[in-house]
Amino acid sequence: xxxxxxxxxxxxxxxxxxxxxxREVKSDPADPGEHIRFVCECGREECVEEVELxxxxxxxxxSVATQFVVKPGHDFTEVERVLxxxxxxxxxxxxxxxxxxxxxxxxxxx
Numbered sequence: 001x002x003x004x005x006x007x008x009x010x011x012x013x014x015x016x017x018x019x020x021x022x023r024e025v026k027s028d029p030a031d032p033g034e035h036i037r038f039v040c041e042c043g044r045e046e047c048v049e050e051v052e053l054x055x056x057x058x059x060x061x062x063s064v065a066t067q068f069v070v071k072p073g074h075d076f077t078e079v080e081r082v083l084x085x086x087x088x089x090x091x092x093x094x095x096x097x098x099x100x101x102x103x104x105x106x107x108x109x110x
Contacts, residue, residue, distance in 0.1 A: 005079050008043030009098040012068050013105025015041040019069075020107050023058055042074035049074065050075040055068050064107040066099040068092050074099040 019038045035052040042049075049071040053061075061067050067083065072090045075082050080092040085096075094102045103109055 005098060006013035006082055006101065008076055008079050009094065010105065012041050012045040013102060015039050015107060016062075016068060016105070017107055019058070020062075037105065038069060040071040040074055041068040042070040043076055043079070044074065047071075047074065057089075063106065064093070065109055066094045067104045068094075069101075 019041065022036065022038055033043050033054055035054060037050040037052055038058065039050055040047050040049040042057070047075045052072055053068055053069065058069070061069050064082070068080070070092055072085055072087070075092045076092060080094050083091045083093050085091070093099075
């Protein structure tokens with residue numbers, strides 16, 4: 001893994017941590033279909049894009065430590081592959097080397 005690839009993986013882990021907090025603060029159990037704005041978990045430090053997901057969608061993605069939610073087109077093929085994509089978001093999965101960092105930075109794993 002190159003230093004750039006490691007940095008991308010760490011950045012995505014940082015954004016995922018932010019989204020964990022967003023989920024805690026914004027989710028309303030009375031409205032499970034409500035769309036919540038999460039930050040794009042891509043590796044771009046300058047990215048300020050948002051993606052809208054329901055809590056159920058977010059939880060499904062987060063059920064796998066190596067998956068991240070990004071704005072469509074914000075994937076980095078050198079460190080991940082796109083699993084699914086729709087008009088609101090893409091789900092990406094880390095390649096094996098970067099998956100190690102994804103697991104280490106997952107607040108739900110530790």
